[in-house]
Amino acid sequence: MMKKKRIGLALSLVLAAGTLLGGCGQGDKAGEKKDNFTVAMVTDVGGIDDKSFNQSAWEGLKKFGEDNNMKKGRDGYDYLQSQSDADYATNLNKLVRSDFDLIYGIGFLMTDAVTKIAEQKPKNHFAIVDSVVKKPNVASITFKEHEGSFLVGVVAGLTTKTNKIGFVGGMEIPLIEKFESGFRAGVKAVNPKATVEVQYAGAFDQADKGKAIASSMYASGIDVIYHAAGATGNGVFSEAKDLKTKDPNREIWVIGVDKDQAPEGVVKVGGKTYNVTLTSMVKRVDVAVYDVAKKTKEGQFPGGKVLEYGLPENGVGIAPTQDNIKPEVLKAVNEWKQKIIDGKVKVPTTRDEYKQFEASLK
Amino acid sequence: MGVYEMLQIIVPSAIFFAAPLIFTALGGVFSERSGVVNIGLEGLMVIGAFTSVVFNLTFADRFGEWTPWLALVAAMVVGAIFSLLHAVASITFRADQVVSGVAINFLAIGLSLFLVKKMYGKGQTDQIQIGFDKIDVPILSHIPIIGPLFFSNGYIPSYIAIALAFVVWYILFKTPFGLRLRAVGEHPMAADTMGINVARMRYIAVMISGALGGVGGAVYATIISRDFSHATISGHGFMALAAMIFGKWHPLGAMGAALFFGLAQSLSIVGQTIPFLKNVPTVYLLIAPYVLTILALAGFIGRADAPKALGTPYVKGKR
Numbered sequence: 001m002m003k004k005k006r007i008g009l010a011l012s013l014v015l016a017a018g019t020l021l022g023g024c025g026q027g028d029k030a031g032e033k034k035d036n037f038t039v040a041m042v043t044d045v046g047g048i049d050d051k052s053f054n055q056s057a058w059e060g061l062k063k064f065g066e067d068n069n070m071k072k073g074r075d076g077y078d079y080l081q082s083q084s085d086a087d088y089a090t091n092l093n094k095l096v097r098s099d100f101d102l103i104y105g106i107g108f109l110m111t112d113a114v115t116k117i118a119e120q121k122p123k124n125h126f127a128i129v130d131s132v133v134k135k136p137n138v139a140s141i142t143f144k145e146h147e148g149s150f151l152v153g154v155v156a157g158l159t160t161k162t163n164k165i166g167f168v169g170g171m172e173i174p175l176i177e178k179f180e181s182g183f184r185a186g187v188k189a190v191n192p193k194a195t196v197e198v199q200y201a202g203a204f205d206q207a208d209k210g211k212a213i214a215s216s217m218y219a220s221g222i223d224v225i226y227h228a229a230g231a232t233g234n235g236v237f238s239e240a241k242d243l244k245t246k247d248p249n250r251e252i253w254v255i256g257v258d259k260d261q262a263p264e265g266v267v268k269v270g271g272k273t274y275n276v277t278l279t280s281m282v283k284r285v286d287v288a289v290y291d292v293a294k295k296t297k298e299g300q301f302p303g304g305k306v307l308e309y310g311l312p313e314n315g316v317g318i319a320p321t322q323d324n325i326k327p328e329v330l331k332a333v334n335e336w337k338q339k340i341i342d343g344k345v346k347v348p349t350t351r352d353e354y355k356q357f358e359a360s361l362k
Numbered sequence: 363m364g365v366y367e368m369l370q371i372i373v374p375s376a377i378f379f380a381a382p383l384i385f386t387a388l389g390g391v392f393s394e395r396s397g398v399v400n401i402g403l404e405g406l407m408v409i410g411a412f413t414s415v416v417f418n419l420t421f422a423d424r425f426g427e428w429t430p431w432l433a434l435v436a437a438m439v440v441g442a443i444f445s446l447l448h449a450v451a452s453i454t455f456r457a458d459q460v461v462s463g464v465a466i467n468f469l470a471i472g473l474s475l476f477l478v479k480k481m482y483g484k485g486q487t488d489q490i491q492i493g494f495d496k497i498d499v500p501i502l503s504h505i506p507i508i509g510p511l512f513f514s515n516g517y518i519p520s521y522i523a524i525a526l527a528f529v530v531w532y533i534l535f536k537t538p539f540g541l542r543l544r545a546v547g548e549h550p551m552a553a554d555t556m557g558i559n560v561a562r563m564r565y566i567a568v569m570i571s572g573a574l575g576g577v578g579g580a581v582y583a584t585i586i587s588r589d590f591s592h593a594t595i596s597g598h599g600f601m602a603l604a605a606m607i608f609g610k611w612h613p614l615g616a617m618g619a620a621l622f623f624g625l626a627q628s629l630s631i632v633g634q635t636i637p638f639l640k641n642v643p644t645v646y647l648l649i650a651p652y653v654l655t656i657l658a659l660a661g662f663i664g665r666a667d668a669p670k671a672l673g674t675p676y677v678k679g680k681r
Contacts, residue, residue: 045483045592047485049483049484049485049486050485050486070667078583090628090642134497172644172645199644200642200644200648201631201633202645204593205593205596206593206596207586207587207588207593207594208379208582208586208587208598208627209631210626211375211378211586212375212378212379212627212628212631214376214629215371215375216371216372216628216631216632219369219371220371220372231587231591231593231594234489234586234587234588235586235587236585237489237539237588238493238585238586238588240492241588242493242495242496242585243496245493245517246495246496246497256618263489264489266491267491268491268492271557303646348477
């Protein structure tokens with residue numbers, strides 16, 4: 001018994017020491033002067049390989065670093081990953097002390113942390129993706145998701161055979177409403193007869209709900225579903241693939257979101273390979289991150305401004321994998337894209353604006 | 363949409379949603395009937411999901427159509443081994459069973475994400491290519507009315523889950539092994555005087571719960587998410603735990619509760635398309651399953667009595 005206790009005590013001491021020492025890992029050399037431009041980012045809990053905006057942001061940063069002959073690390077470009085909400089402010093602070101010239105907070109979850117740290121360190125430059133922070137030393141990067149969603153709406157409207165289309169949203173928040181409104185407008189613009197069924201799962205990480213919603217939608221005759229629901233959307237893909245496996249001749253489609261989700265749609269049936277991904281609405285976080293880094297390096301840090309990346313800036317659009325889209329549909333997409341860029345069509349961002357848009361079509 | 367069409371959507375999705383919960387809850391029944399609290403079900407599901415996805419991705423080319431089944435077996439074995447940690451801590455070392463279970467949960471998600479990162483160099487795995495197919499059960503699916511509801515567009519593991527609940531009921535209540543297991547959970551000292559090895563019974567029970575929890579996670583990952591990431595298993599182990607308590611530690615009760623959760627869940631989803639529910643704000647439909655659970659727990663099932671010796675380590679010769 002005594003022995004066991006001693007081992008336990010030793011173990012807890014080692015663990016406690018580990019925690020304490022781990023904290024002192026990086027000595028900070030604040031105030032050390034350097035002449036080269038450095039840039040870093042803090043991810044939210046997803047990490048730089050989340051196949052979503054964190055990964056995209058890091059790709060943009062990496063490309064910027066490589067184009068400018070920078071090294072990964074403290075003298076060039078770097079990132080810190082957050083394990084939980086509590087890490088955001090700490091990680092931002094760490095980067096501030098390492099003297100980075102521009103620090104990104106990736107994702108709307110980091111809004112509060114960026115606001116706080118930007119207030120405390122008014123001389124540092126920050127940027128936040130997917131949110132707005134009204135501070136003179138913060139550049140806010142947002143996207144016109146509605147414009148990209150409009151284009152995939154055009155694809156859906158021209159591809160559907162049943163004239164029934166589905167939309168699965170993660171949470172009912174203004175950001176996702178932009179996806180919904182733009183998508184519905186796109187469908188209506190090219191196919192007034194089509195109806196769009198809208199459902200929200202209430203979460204971004206529950207694939208089972210996504211699957212159940214998709215199951216009910218496909219059963220009711222819907223043949224194209226656009227999901228803006230993160231990991232909940234995995235369930236939409238798995239349902240579509242299961243149905244495709246059961247009946248390879250049935251035409252059912254999923255439209256992906258944020259990045260090219262063609263790999264998620266691959267399904268093998270009896271030696272033949274199918275893909276249920278019709279197209280994806282991609283959000284080019286990398287383009288935006290690159291652009292802001294470039295501007296800042298040139299001394300034109302867009303502090304206090306809200307930057308909106310839409311179709312003209314190549315900030316949103318349809319995915320490069322276009323094997324499942326018919327050529328005439330692709331042609332229509334390009335026409336609408338041009339109309340939006342030229343300002344002839346104003347894509348709605350809310351449900352109220354969508355109603356006006358719908359009325360204007362008649 | 364008519365009532366029958368609606369049922370045709372609600373029932374199949376209730377069943378596929380419930381299947382992983384049934385497996386895991388049955389595992390929980392074994393462990394807790396023997397007197398060991400198993401909060402670690404969530405972690406065991408995580409390990410099962412992780413194992414099955416990795417197995418599937420690695421061996422899909424070699425085993426073809428059999429891959430998902432072999433992946434289930436692999437998840438079962440790894441789940442059982444992983445639950446040994448809980449068994450050793452809580453039975454041999456008499457640690458607090460709740461704390462040990464929580465440790466299992468933390469360890470499982472940390473370890474599996476770490477391994478994913480090491481193996482694939484990214485935070486989540488690719489999607490698996492071969493899953494379980496949707497099937498129409500031969501003959502049974504042709505029965506009018508019931509056939510399309512219960513036997514069409516189903517997954518084989520879902521039917522196995524329901525059948526397993528009856529098997530577990532038989533084992534626990536009709537075999538000597540089951541009697542011993544329950545005796546160990548109710549009155550270990552009495553069982554001990556009758557010559558039953560308490561520690562051995564409890565080890566077996568915890569390992570069975572690990573195996574079933576692993577299968578539950580594997581079924582979830584293979585049918586529903588098709589990949590493994592930090593969000594794959596989000597609270598399903600705890601729902602299984604709730605189903606077990608809701609079902610009064612009885613295998614058939616646990617199965618019924620899991621099906622009830624599934625039904626409530628799919629009702630909340632399909633409800634958004636039912637005409638007279640359409641004007642209800644979505645959020646109320648989404649919280650409905652949880653509210654129903656609380657109501658059912660608080661009002662309808664009456665007292666749920668846990669096995670008497672649940673949570674107390676057995677010390678030989680101590681009164």
